[in-house]
Amino acid sequence: MGQERIVGKPVLRKEGVAKVCGRAQYIDDLTLPEMLYGATVRSSIARGRILGIEFGVGVPWDEFVIVTATDIPGENEIALINHDWPCLAAEFVNHPEEPIALLAHPDRHLLPKAVAAVRVTYEEWPAVFSMEESERADPVVWGKDNVFKSFLMEKGDVDAMWSQADRVVEGEYATGAQEHLYIENNGAIAAYSADEGLTVWGSLQCPFYVHKSLVKMTGLPEEKVRIVQVETGGAFGGKEDYPSMIGAHAALLAMKSGKPVKIVYDRAEDMAATTKRHPSRVRHRTAVTSDGKLLGAEIEIALDGGAYSTLSATVLSRATIHAGGPYHWPNIRVRSKALATNYPPHGAFRGFGAPQSLFAIERHMDHIAEALGIAPDELRRRNLLKPGQTTTTGQLIQEDIDLERLMDRALAESDYHAKRERFARENAGARMKKKGIGLAAFLHGSGFTGSGERYLNSLAAMDVTAEGKARVLVSSTEFGQGTNTILCQIAAETLGIDYDAVEMGPPDTSVVPNTGPTVASRTSMVVGKLVHSAAVGLKKTLLASGLLHEGYATDEFVLAARTYVTQHGTLRAESRYEAPPGVHWDDQQYRGEAYAAYAWAVYVAEVTVDMATYGVVVDDFVAVQEVGRVLNPVLATGQIEGGVAQGIGWALYEKVVWGRGRMQNNQMTNYIIPTSQDIPPIRVFFEERPLGHGAYGAKGIGELPMDGPAPAILNAIAHATGKQFDCVPLLPEDMFRAMTVGEPAQEAVVL
Amino acid sequence: MSVQHYSLVVNGELKRVATHPMARLLDVLRCDLLLTGTKEGCGEGECGACSVLLNGELVNSCLIPVAQADGAEIETVEGLGANEQLHAVQRAFLECGGAQCGMCTPGMLVASAHLLRKNPHPDLAAIREGLNGNLCRCTGYMRIFEAVERAVTSVGEERA
Structure with missing residues (x-):
């Protein structure tokens, strides 16, 4: 690390000039x-x-x-x-x-x-508009029993451990649908x-x-x-x-x-007809010792999949595997199911099931902390996964991770302890504005789950153009996250040439090989590795041809590549996915290496709650994460900030209001996403460790920041108000109802 | 109502179009004048992706009937700068990561340029306020704020 010329540097976005000039051609421009x-x-x-x-x-x-x-x-x-x-x-x-x-x-x-x-x-x-109705299977609207998919994941001996518990803590958590609201329909x-x-x-x-x-x-x-x-x-x-x-x-x-x-589509049609994040209901029952050691848990997850199964099985899979959070569980049982209803199908949305189950565990940890009288950070610290321990799927942590260090940094950067103590003291005398600070610790698996990458069997290639420029040939697509830029960085670094001497091939199935879908935080780690290997192949071929000699400069590479193409017609190298050593997965038992690598994070949110309007303002946000090697600091920081903003929206603003299965607020006028005035300073810190399986040690990054904000914010609201809210989105009217009428905060009212 | 003739000065060039008086300025720019840099995000004046300057004022072009823009000076992202001659805000968005998917970018750039014309030295609160009619779903706005701050500095340096 640190030796690279291009990887790790804030090179400019490959298609950036076209975008800032208004020249980039989107579908409606054609x-x-x-x-x-x-x-x-x-x-x-x-x-x-x-x-x-x-x-x-x-x-x-x-x-x-x-x-x-x-x-x-x-x-x-x-x-x-x-x-x-x-x-x-x-x-x-x-x-x-x-x-x-x-x-x-x-x-x-x-x-x-x-x-x-x-x-x-x-x-x-008759139609089904709730998971509870779906569970009753009356009417059956899909298959035999309205169940798209179910999983049972077990570790240890859950039934035997309850007797050793000093306390058993239970909780139920719910999350709502969320609209992607990409600006382009x-x-x-x-x-x-x-x-x-x-x-x-x-x-x-x-x-x-x-x-x-x-x-x-x-x-x-x-x-x-x-x-x-x-x-x-x-x-x-x-x-x-x-x-x-x-x-x-x-x-x-x-x-x-x-x-x-x-x-x-226009906006109204896009919002009404296309997929959303799966609503969820997660129940936790946890056995703990009085000194805050997690003994075991039973977790039940239900996702509302909508009317057709689409991707619900894989969303449920990720929700299941992430349900225990970044903690060591000697014993755990997770039962999960995706249910059919008569809403438009829910689908993939950044995080893909993990934000739902991580919201639940991270709110639940605060409930456990309160039940035991232990500080929330301390309870987490006593249970964070360490190298040599195993995850809920029995995956041995072989990476030299240090989650306590992440937590220490997040607490220090946010001044957590001093604020926790000060806000509690000041809130006692404050009537109108109460402040709170809360945290969430979490993980996100990079790439497809389990054997998924093996089934995908992705192929990447590199070739050179007639002008002698190197070209990356992948089906991985750019939609703002930086695919073009980071893959060109990896290729340029590996080939030993300038970033400008590498370009992306067209994302056209008649030109590029199938590198798999651009999802699941897999592009940096999985596809990046394939591009690296293809670049190595390209370089070897050129060196072996005698047209290029070690120690070459970019213009010498370009000349050699051009000459090679003139002589041989094409110059191309391919690379096919190979599972990292030691990655095994049992799809039946849900045991083994669920992911080749995990990104890890601790986020802290600071909020002010207006006790007259029940409006919540996020005042400060600290996001500390370990995502392996950061390939491009500007792009990576932008990914984290954008994900945090979406997480803030999911927590506090974005409520899909349903009426008989139809989205009622399918307009930007009444489905509210955060504006430039709603977002706190988002302070992003990377604990950079080249631990990933990707090229130059990269792991996945894109989905991680969606996982932490909602629980961190609701933990902060609980600290501010003394009231426990276990559903998102939490809008002022939801809080008003709970604080004044005493009803539990409910999901969107069905009209 | 039938087709009428309208004249607009778009990015300094006189343009004539024959269209329905209630045609949206957005459609006139995109479909009649083939200036597709200006984007449609919501069609109801919420997202600001279609922001342009009309006689120097920031407007949502999806809400402006062309009849209202007759004779007006219109500035779009294409008028800010191109390729080698990027406007300071374009260069700053590029360097700071202010553009991700690029769909809000043209409107966001026009709004940023407008802000800097009205207030050459905005503080962070003024930047947040100046851009509050332009929604971005990718960046979380931080890179955009940084870009506008950098554009302020670079404009100052160029003048110095």
Whole structure:
């Protein structure tokens, strides 16, 4: 560490100039000749049978291209894990806003009226709008019992240890849905001809997910389907699965009309129809000794998956594995299930189940601390994982981690102890404004869970351009997090050339190999390693050719690369994923190395609660983490700050209000995200240790900062008010109800 | 209402468009004048991604009917600077990490440039207030604040 020229340096974002000049081309900035505009007719009810579709008067329907489920050439399915998510509802609908028919017209201004003139008639069936109703399985709305997936994860002998407990502490915790609110809505353009096949350009995270889904939906051969990611204006998981849907819809209209078709959602449609973070309910029952040693726990997790299974099984998996937090549990049993309801499907959102279960454990730790009369930081300190101990999946901590050091630094930077004592003293005499400080300790596994990376079997490549520039060929996409920049840094560092002499290949499935999806905090660590290996291969080939000699400068590399291409046609090196040594996973028992590496963090939030308005202001935020090697300090800091801001939103502002399965506040006017005046100073500190399995010691970073803010803030609110709140989001009206009427803070009221 | 003719001075150039009087300035810029740097985020004046300057005032172009902009001077992100001649705020956003996904960036840059014209030496509170009509979902705003602060410094240095 410290020897590198480019890795670890704040080089400029690769596509940054295009972005600050307004030149970057997003999907809605693109127009193709003869292009039509598409729109979607959606279900107005939560559950039922479609009786008929009528096209009302006043619309020149002969000018429109109309697609229904009967036009689907292949499988009527958005392919993910299971086979339950239709591309268009054929006979049944299972949630409000479910797509039923598609319309296209050259004049986009005619579409809203046309959509409104389509009348779908239904036989309405009873629907399920809560996890409790879903658990009762009456009615059954999915499968045999409304359960998408369940896990049982056990370590030690949970049943035998209760008798040794001095105290048993129980708690129940809940989190609400959260909208990604990327500033760019979902959108896609499709073009089709029998000769060229199908091309879909889109705002998306995972080109090969869309490819797989569209091959299945169209029935076309793989080589006749091409997916191209264009500049993507934020994603956060929200463009992991849904682009397969909107891409399929654009494709169907393009195939039927023979013309290119663009579908771009407006904000209201994007918020109402696309996926959100899974709401959760987590129950904890914990055995502790009177001196604060965790003996064991039973944890029950329930996630609301919405109407189709989408990614719920894998979200649940991550929630399950992270449920115990960063602590040593001699005994633990986690039972988890993802349940079907009649909301639009919930999907991937930064953190992917971990924020839900970490919110629960980190609020629960404060409850345990209070029950035992031990300070919250001290209780955590006595139980933090150490090298040589095992995680809840039995994974041996082999890294030389030092979580106490992270905690010490977070407490020192936030002046935690002095403030904890001072606020408690001052709050006793304060009537209008009370202050509090709270912390959360947590971990986040990097990359796919368990055997996931082995199944993905990712392939990365590097080649050189005709001009002799090195080029990174991956399906990993840029949507603001810095993929382009860090992968070029790794390549440039490894090749020993300037950052400017490396460029990214196009994120186009006809050009790049399948490096897997851009999700799960896997790009820095997993893909970075593959790019590193491919760069090593490229360099070896050039050196072996005799065109290049050790000690070369960038211009010599460029000349040699150019010459090689002239002589041989191409210069290319590939690298395929190999599991790090000692990584084994038992999918049945949920035992083993759940992740090749974990990022670790301790966050501290300081708040002021206005006792007249019940408004909460976060005054200061300290985020200390160990993410292995920091590849680019500006980008990494930006990832942490952005994640913390999203976590603050989830905790205090962002409430999805549901009415019979439909989002009622699907506007930026009444779904509130933090503004520039709502965010405290976010002070980011890295304990930099090159411990990861990624190139130059990197681990995952993108999702980690979503995990800690909500519990840290609610712990601070409990410190300020003396009242325990165990649900997020916690809005002033929720606090008002609990503080005045004495009702427990509840999830969003169903209208 | 039928199609009407309108004249706008966009980034210093006179432009004529024939369109519906209630066409949004945002659509006129993006679809008629092919200036796609200005983005649509919400279409209801909440997010500020479509921010432009209309006669020097910061507006959400999604809320301005073109009839209201007839004869006006409009400045968009494309007018701030390009490539080798970046505006100080563009360069600072690039260096400080103020742009992540880039979707709020054009509006955020226009708002930042507007802030610095009105107040060449804003403190942090003034920066926060000046940008409160522009939502960013990626950065948590810290890098953006730093960028505006750096732009203040660099503009000062250039003048010195």
